[in-house]
Amino acid sequence: MAPIRVGLIGLGPKGTGEFAYSLWSAVSHLPSIQALPQYELVAVANSTVESAKRSIASHALPSTVKAYGSPEDIANDPNVDLVVISVYVGKHLRLAKPAILAKKDIIVEWPLGASLAETEELAELAKGSGAKVGVAAQGHASKISLKLKELVAILHSFIDVLGNFSKVQAVMKTQFPDIPIVSSTGQVVNPSYTKTSPDDIFVQGILENGALASINFFKSETPVTPSRELVWRITGTEGEIEFSSPEHVWQFGHPQAEINVRIGKDGEPTKVELDPQGAVIDSLPQLAQNIALVYEAFAEGDTDKFPTFEKAAETHRLLQRILDVSGFEA
Known part of the structure; x- marks a missing residue:
């Protein structure tokens, strides 16, 4: 072909x-x-x-x-x-x-x-x-995302990893209004730029399948566990899945990102081996x-x-709902 x-x-x-x-x-x-x-x-x-x-x-x-x-x-x-x-x-x-x-x-x-x-x-x-x-x-195609979908299906927890919200609440706030602007070469071109986007975002609600979900997105300058900036837990009746990564940016992927699964209340956490991507991708x-x-x-x-494009529009509609209910104004 x-x-x-x-x-x-x-x-x-x-x-x-x-x-x-x-x-x-x-x-x-x-x-x-x-x-x-x-x-x-x-x-x-x-x-x-x-x-x-x-x-x-x-x-x-x-x-x-x-x-x-x-x-x-x-x-x-x-x-x-x-x-x-x-x-x-x-x-x-x-x-x-x-x-x-x-x-x-x-x-x-x-x-x-x-x-x-x-x-x-x-x-x-x-x-x-x-x-x-x-x-x-690109986060949709990552080996982490695909493995999470597979595990969620096995544990009878969420559908398609998370699913949409039927009811949602949100709070957004700009805690640090002034930030430096850095050029592509790393040079600070503006040491105190006033930003209009929130740096603390709290979202919680009920998913379409009845599960509860809460999201807290923020960038800590002094994280308790510096090696794990992003943590996502999915808890269901059969056990719990935890995804963690040294970077808070989900879509890029990270070689040290990992998934751990605990089956049952007394089970020990087990690290999940990820599927190979193939020689070309690697x-x-x-x-x-x-x-x-x-x-x-x-x-x-x-x-x-x-x-x-239609799926992207659905996601954008959800993001607009979250923005609207938060009452955040730039």
Whole structure:
């Protein structure tokens, strides 16, 4: 089968650091596309043709990779089967529309839209396009997420790991309003920027299956257990599952993240061995591995491992509900 020909919007040049948000497509999407035999990069689009050419040269891409300066041009290229958008969320709607109208398959970074209205607009447009659409929420495809789903099914606890809320309450507050702004090179460009987003988030409620759930998201400067910044416990009638990770960022994955399971009230916790990802995935940098799993799932049409636009809209509706009931105002 011929490879899926990819047009990538938002490829930055090579960076000097391990990771920078402005270079996300370069450290995750590009390595995934290059490593997987199901795909072939054929075009790059940035804000200008010159910018796209610089990125192509920076990554030593083949001379056959075309450079474009607009989303319309890359969407209208008959040799592009799939358009991938990896840029700041405020540009997703404008950049995705031409691809959807051209009936191209499309993958967009999460969040799909900058607002619920934008997300629903893109989901509605995609319905009539007949194209395959997906959101690069890479946590869905991770070996941790898949193992949690499997264990939850075995222990008869939650459905699809968590499920939606039937009733929800929330509190959000900005405890630290001033933060430093750091450039991609690590230089502090603004030592005291006033942020408008909350840094403490409490969510609790009743899930559609009747289970109770509570979430507390915050970043502690002095955690009690420094080696475990993220802890998630799922408690059911048959036992308890605990996922923990040294990093609070769920979607990237971490080689030291682990799952422990206790069966029964008196059982001893047991570490769960995770399923292998395959030689190709394991050969990629850590930041690219879950993205590569999304690409594999997209090629196979396995929507259990990546959200469609409509599924992304459902999640955005839930997030809007949580924001509304919290009463938080930026």
